[in-house]
Amino acid sequence: MSNVKLAIIYYSSTGTNYQLAKWAEEAAKESGAEVKVLKVEETAPQQAIASNPAWKEHYEETKDVPVVTLNDLEWADAYIFSIPTRYGTMPAQMKNFIDTTGGLWFNGKLVNKVVSGMSSAQNPHGGQEATILNLYTTMMHWGAIIAAPGYSDPVTFASGGNPYGTSVTVDQDGNMKEDVKDGVKYQAKRTVEVAKWVNAGKA
Ligand SMILES: Cc1cc2nc3c(=O)[nH]c(=O)nc-3n(C[C@H](O)[C@H](O)[C@H](O)COP(=O)(O)O)c2cc1C
Numbered sequence: 270m271s272n273v274k275l276a277i278i279y280y281s282s283t284g285t286n287y288q289l290a291k292w293a294e295e296a297a298k299e300s301g302a303e304v305k306v307l308k309v310e311e312t313a314p315q316q317a318i319a320s321n322p323a324w325k326e327h328y329e330e331t332k333d334v335p336v337v338t339l340n341d342l343e344w345a346d347a348y349i350f351s352i353p354t355r356y357g358t359m360p361a362q363m364k365n366f367i368d369t370t371g372g373l374w375f376n377g378k379l380v381n382k383v384v385s386g387m388s389s390a391q392n393p394h395g396g397q398e399a400t401i402l403n404l405y406t407t408m409m410h411w412g413a414i415i416a417a418p419g420y421s422d423p424v425t426f427a428s429g430g431n432p433y434g435t436s437v438t439v440d441q442d443g444n445m446k447e448d449v450k451d452g453v454k455y456q457a458k459r460t461v462e463v464a465k466w467v468n469a470g471k472a
Pocket residue numbers: 280281282283284285286287352353354355356357388389390391392393394395396439443
C-alpha cells in the first residue's frame with residue numbers, strides 16, 4: 270500500500286505556526302508519510318506587513334514555501350492545519366483559502382480526508398481552543414474525519430493539555446511559553462496513523 274500523503278497547511282505572521290508545521294513535518298516523515306508543508310497566501314497589504322518587523326522578517330524568510338492549491342487538497346489523504354488565533358477564530362488568510370474549496374466539496378473530494386488542527390495565541394486562554402473548534406466545524410461540513418489528539422497519550426498533558434489539538438502561548442516577543450514539540454510530533458504521528466487506517470479501509 271502506498272504511503273500516506275499529508276499536507277500540512279499553515280498561516281503564520283511571526284513564525285510560531287510555521288515552527289509547529291515544521292515539527293509536524295519531521296514527525297510525519299518519521300512515520301513514513303509523504304509530506305508537503307504549504308502556506309496559505311498572504312493577503313494582508315504590504316504596508317501592514319512592513320509595519321511589524323517580526324511579520325516582515327518571517328514573510329521574507331518563508332517566501333519560498335509553496336502556497337497551497339486545491340490540487341494539494343485533492344492529492345493528500347490527510348491535512349494538518351496550523352493557525353494563530355484572530356479574536357478566537359482563524360485568520361482571514363486561511364478562511365480565504367477554505368472559501369475557495371466549494372468545487373471540491375461539491376464533488377465530494379473532501380469526504381473522508383483525515384484532519385487535525387493546531388493553534389497559538391498570545392494569552393493562555395486567548396482563543397486557541399475556540400480557533401481549533403472553528404476549524405473543525407468546517408471540517409465536519411467537508412465530511413472529513415477529525416483526528417484530534419484527545420488525551421490518547423500522556424504527552425498531551427505535558428504539552429499544554431489541549432485535547433482538541435496542540436496549542437501554545439507566545440509572549441510579546443513571539444517566543445513560545447510552553448514546550449509543545451513532543452505534543453505536535455505526537456499529533457502528527459496520530460494523524461498519519463489514522464489516515465493509514467482509513468486508507469486500508471478504503472482499499
Ligand atoms: C488581529 C489579531 C488578533 C489577535 N487576537 C488574539 C486574541 O484574541 N487572543 C490572543 O491571545 N492573541 C491574539 N492575537 C495574537 C496572535 O494569536 C499571536 O500573535 C499568534 O498566535 C502568533 O502566531 P504566529 O507567530 O504564527 O503568527 C491576535 C493577533 C492579531 C494580529
